[in-house]
Amino acid sequence: MKILVCGGAGFIGSAFIKNYLENNTSHEIKNLDNLAIGSNLQNLKEIENHSNYQFIKDDIKNQEIIDKLIKDADVTVNFAAESHVDRSISNPRPFIETNVLGTFSILEAIRKYKKQFIHVSTDEIYGDAKGKSSFNENSQINPSNPYAATKAAADHLVGSYHRTYGIKCITTRCTNNFGPNQFPEKLIPKTIIRAIKGLKVPLYGDGQQIRSWIYVYDHVKAIESLISQGNSGQVYNITAYEEITNKSIVEKILKILNKSNSMIEYVPDRPGHDKRYSIDSSKIETEIGWKPSFSFDLALENTVQWYIENQDWWEPLVDETTLHPQPWTLNWK
Ligand SMILES: NC(=O)c1ccc[n+]([C@@H]2O[C@H](COP(=O)([O-])OP(=O)(O)OC[C@H]3O[C@@H](n4cnc5c(N)ncnc54)[C@H](O)[C@@H]3O)[C@@H](O)[C@H]2O)c1
Incomplete structure (x- = not known):
């Protein structure tokens, strides 16, 4: 299988690539990242010369390169995002550009070449959880800050492309991650x-x-399971409770x-x-059999x-x- 990873030089994307190549030795990964804030090629040092891995420095908003890479891949997993809430409060523009317009470029190529898309989203799109309740995948989206609003906009675009154009896609909404290689501002x-x-x-x-938290290696294993077993058009919450x-x-x-x-x-x-923030991830546990370890x-x-x-x-x-x-x-x- 050929996988295009966008934003793979960041915290979660790099953990995904390393974990995926270790478990799927015959699969190929191309990693497109524009090396924005949060990225670090040191995160990928141990696999930089792996024969099944290639790094491309470019922007997900570059429609020409995105078209070329998606045409050649079976699945695209998008981690590329402006990801820090505090920065989104000071200057929301790059968040709108990358998180909304960047996702739009990917969706256009996915629609054109009829490929599979995994959209990596966040539990922040649900907003504040009141009392003791937890959000499930059908809960109302109610983002509170510009970062969450741009991620929510991207989720809606993905859902609309599935309904309107029938694209094959899965949206994941994960809780706060932590682990090695996380950028020092978090x-x-x-x-x-x-x-x-x-x-x-x-x-x-x-x-x-x-907040609820998850070790980054549990998150990337959940995404790996969804590539092979996830149901198209579905949203999956991911948390370790x-x-x-x-x-x-x-x-x-x-x-x-x-x-x-x-x-x-x-x-x-x-x-x-x-x-x-509180989400219920029983859907991925019962449908896919993934559990945090x-x-x-x-x-x-x-x-x-x-x-x-x-x-x-x-x-x-x-x-x-x-x-x-x-x-x-x-x-x-
Ligand atoms: N960190 C968390 O706790 C968490 C939780 C749930 C969901 N997520 C989501 O997971 C994804 C990855 O998060 P992260 O913590 O690894 O973020 P990160 O900031 O560490 O990594 C993001 C990567 O995207 C790249 N990027 C940014 N803009 C780009 C563009 N226009 N073109 C190409 N590459 C670009 C950056 O260079 C960086 O390598 C994001 O979509 C985020 O919303 C994160």
């Missing part, structure tokens, strides 16, 4: 790195925001690092910040250990902006 790596450096660790608002407050996560990280909770610094909350605590320990041992990976990426306590106040270009 909550877990930022907390680990700031704590290692002896800097105060910022918590937005009261730190009581609840680990609901936890941001404050608890930060405290767990500080404990693993033998640091005191006095390193925590409460900062004003992010505008539009959702209080709780890592416990949150063990995966968090592995992740902290990875950042301790891979300082040379993250040191060149950190500066005052990537480690900023309130990044949405910065003037992102």
Whole structure:
């Protein structure tokens, strides 16, 4: 099978490529990425010379190159996105361009060449989960920030292309990921790195925001299962059911690092910040048989250990902006 991965130099896309090539030795992967923020070719060092792997530096909005690559692939998996909520609050334009117009370019090629498409989306499109309820795949979409709104727009486009043109597609809506190679500006790596450096660790608002988390290797295995077993036109939520407050996560990280909770610094909350995300992923478990295999605590320990041992990976990426306590106040270009 020939797979086109878009955005494969980022955190989740690179984990997907490495995992997929290991499990499917005769399949071929082409990875198109424009090396925007969040990308790092170091993430793919161990497979850069693999005979079944090729990297192409380009943009998903480049219709000509996207047409050429999709024509030649059996399946396209799109991870390419502007992915940081804080940046979307400061400057939403690149999010609209990549997350909406970029998905549109891919869909046009998928429609033209009648190929299969896996659209990687997020649980953030559902917005705040009230009380104890969890969203399933039929729940109303209600995004709260520009990042989530652009991902929701892309989800609607994918759904409309399936209904109108009959394209073969699957949409995944996964919860918060963590693990090795995550760009330092996200909550877990930022907390680990700031704590290692002896800097105060910022918590937005009261730190009581609840998220559910998944180890990145469980997420990429779910996508791999959906390529071969997923039903076209369907949406699949993906979670490991680990609901936890941001404050608890930060405290767990500080404990693993033998640091005191006095390193925590409460900062004003992010505008539009959702209080709780919660999704139900029983559909992928019953239809496909996928289940998460890592416990949150063990995966968090592995992740902290990875950042301790891979300082040379993250040191060149950190500066005052990537480690900023309130990044949405910065003037992102
Ligand atoms: N990180 C999470 O917790 C999470 C959770 C659920 C869903 N997702 C989704 O998974 C996908 C990957 O997320 P991630 O955390 O790996 O993000 P990331 O920011 O680490 O990686 C995104 C990649 O896309 C590339 N890219 C951006 N714009 C591009 C363009 N116009 N053309 C080509 N490549 C482009 C970047 O260079 C980068 O390599 C995103 O679609 C995101 O919405 C992420």
